[in-house]
Amino acid sequence: MDTDVLVIGGGPVGLALATELALAGVDVGVLERLTERSGQSKALNLQPRTAEVFDLRGLFDRASSRAMSTVGDGHFSGIPLSYDGWQTRHPYQVGIPQARTEQVLEERLAELGTKIRRGHALLSFESTKDSIVATVRDGDGEYEIRARYLVGCDGGRSTVRKLLDVPFPGTDPTTYAIVADVVLSKTPAKLARQWQSIRDIFGEDPNLQAMTGAIPLGEPGLFRVLARHSSTEYVDRGTAVPAGLVTGFLKKIHGDEVEVAEVRWASQFSDTARQVERYRVGRVLLAGDAAHIHFPAGGQGLNLGVQDAMNLGWKLAAEINGWAPAGLLDTYHAERHPVGERVIGNTRAQTALISQEPTALAMRALFREIAEMPEVNRKLAGMISGLDIRYPFDGPSHPLLGVRMPDVELGVEGETRWASSLFHSGHGVLLSSAPDLLGLARPWSGRVDAVAVTGLPEAAAVLVRPDGYVCWVGTGEETGLDTALRTWFGHPAV
Numbered sequence: 001m002d003t004d005v006l007v008i009g010g011g012p013v014g015l016a017l018a019t020e021l022a023l024a025g026v027d028v029g030v031l032e033r034l035t036e037r038s039g040q041s042k043a044l045n046l047q048p049r050t051a052e053v054f055d056l057r058g059l060f061d062r063a064s065s066r067a068m069s070t071v072g073d074g075h076f077s078g079i080p081l082s083y084d085g086w087q088t089r090h091p092y093q094v095g096i097p098q099a100r101t102e103q104v105l106e107e108r109l110a111e112l113g114t115k116i117r118r119g120h121a122l123l124s125f126e127s128t129k130d131s132i133v134a135t136v137r138d139g140d141g142e143y144e145i146r147a148r149y150l151v152g153c154d155g156g157r158s159t160v161r162k163l164l165d166v167p168f169p170g171t172d173p174t175t176y177a178i179v180a181d182v183v184l185s186k187t188p189a190k191l192a193r194q195w196q197s198i199r200d201i202f203g204e205d206p207n208l209q210a211m212t213g214a215i216p217l218g219e220p221g222l223f224r225v226l227a228r229h230s231s232t233e234y235v236d237r238g239t240a241v242p243a244g245l246v247t248g249f250l251k252k253i254h255g256d257e258v259e260v261a262e263v264r265w266a267s268q269f270s271d272t273a274r275q276v277e278r279y280r281v282g283r284v285l286l287a288g289d290a291a292h293i294h295f296p297a298g299g300q301g302l303n304l305g306v307q308d309a310m311n312l313g314w315k316l317a318a319e320i321n322g323w324a325p326a327g328l329l330d331t332y333h334a335e336r337h338p339v340g341e342r343v344i345g346n347t348r349a350q351t352a353l354i355s356q357e358p359t360a361l362a363m364r365a366l367f368r369e370i371a372e373m374p375e376v377n378r379k380l381a382g383m384i385s386g387l388d389i390r391y392p393f394d395g396p397s398h399p400l401l402g403v404r405m406p407d408v409e410l411g412v413e414g415e416t417r418w419a420s421s422l423f424h425s426g427h428g429v430l431l432s433s434a435p436d437l438l439g440l441a442r443p444w445s446g447r448v449d450a451v452a453v454t455g456l457p458e459a460a461a462v463l464v465r466p467d468g469y470v471c472w473v474g475t476g477e478e479t480g481l482d483t484a485l486r487t488w489f490g491h492p493a494v
């Protein structure tokens with residue numbers, strides 16, 4: 001075997017997955033077709049749950065130090081949402097270009113001893129009973145590489161998905177938009193100079209009538225322009241968009257107030273929405289855009305994909321490291337497919353709400369009104385941010401079961417520490433103040449860290465998976481811990 005896991009694609013999802021695998025001691029190879037990062041950052045944000053996940057691995061400060069802004073709200077189809085209804089240390093979006101998020105992950109991966117192989121493109125693969133043999137092309141020609149598992153993190157046009165020939169059902173495009181990074185030599189007064197709110201992008205137009213937004217990217221005169229257009233002919237995302245089209249949009253809205261000095265890059269996208277039917281086919285798995293594509297409404301795609309990687313990483317590592325309980329790897333599809341389906345659903349609803357048809361405008365007006373209700377706002381913010389995910393774990397019903405472990409301050413060895421700081425190892429974590437109970441996890445050491453804490457909210461003890469989701473709650477009568485440990489962390493080692 002040349003490597004345990006071959007990850008195809010060095011985008012944010014491939015890098016996040018490889019980092020999780022490397023942290024768990026798995027030998028991982030990452031192949032990236034491009035010889036260098038394009039720099040054409042699509043995503044510009046980390047949602048609150050992704051910020052929390054970065055905290056779990058000690059990466060948040062690195063990401064936030066490279067951010068261009070802190071954005072105090074989120075949005076649903078341009079309708080502002082507050083994250084304040086959620087208990088989180090990050091009730092905001094981190095405004096960070098995708099390329100910088102990738103840099104953070106790539107640096108961490110290198111620290112863990114794995115380097116991405118750039119200029120290596122997967123051409124094909126064959127599955128055998130116990131391995132995958134991939135054919136790869138680099139600058140010198142073609143070569144073969146054998147791995148135990150292969151994961152396609154190779155984006156919306158995934159080669160892996162096409163080779164698997166697994167159904168990718170969904171809906172065709174109905175709405176088209178351009179995205180471009182432009183340098184303005186004359187900036188209209190009404191364009192915000194800093195991105196701190198969704199209002200800075202779309203202004204005060206409640207109906208997004210012009211549907212042209214501009215996001216200041218932190219350098220003088222540099223803006224990300226988003227514009228919906230009415231072309232019925234879908235122009236391929238890979239096809240260059242003429243600079244004149246971008247300038248035309250800006251002139252139409254801002255007239256003589258705007259002068260464009262340079263269009264750095266421009267591309268088109270649509271609301272095509274599809275999701276692969278199975279995230280796993282034998283030894284091959286799919287994650288990120290390779291598994292799901294949708295309109296980038298609300299800023300969710302990268303965030304959704306990074307969560308896929310967090311869910312898959314420790315499970316695949318458990319398989320490689322020989323302790324995965326039966327069926328653990330299949331829970332990846334079972335847990336993440338519904339989450340992806342829900343995101344696709346909400347992006348479709350957001351797309352419907354930007355239509356300028358009278359019925360849609362009426363719906364939007366109503367929606368804007370009810371979105372101001374705290375409960376509705378909280379619901380939508382939870383959905384967009386990924387904070388509201390609840391996996392359907394077995395066990396007595398409890399508010400914490402199946403949801404993310406809240407990042408609260410805990411007493412640990414006489415100090416106060418954030419809960420997230422106990423997850424840097426990538427292991428599961430058992431938290432309790434009772435030494436006897438903590439001792440029950442001893443046979444799982446190396447997979448589960450048992451930590452004596454005070455100050456746990458709503459429970460006497462919790463068992464938390466490496467991805468931060470609570471999979472067992474102790475409320476005094478500590479039944480079910482052994483079963484939960486075996487369910488998620490396999491047979492005891494000793």
Ligand SMILES: Cc1cc2nc3c(=O)[nH]c(=O)nc-3n(C[C@H](O)[C@H](O)[C@H](O)COP(=O)(O)OP(=O)(O)OC[C@H]3O[C@@H](n4cnc5c(N)ncnc54)[C@H](O)[C@@H]3O)c2cc1C
Pocket residue numbers: 008009010011012013014031032033034042043044045098120121122123153154155156158159179269287288289290296298299300301302303304305
């Ligand atoms: C205009 C636009 C704006 C967006 N804004 C946001 C946003 O604000 N927030 C958000 O969360 N999401 C946003 N998204 C979505 C986000 O960019 C994607 O969800 C994210 O890039 C998915 O990451 P990925 O790693 O799955 O795929 P990708 O980023 O596409 O990475 C896949 C990688 O695989 C490589 N690859 C492909 N084929 C092969 C092969 N055969 N061999 C080797 N390597 C290969 C590619 O070169 C690429 O580097 C936006 C998308 C668009 C189009």
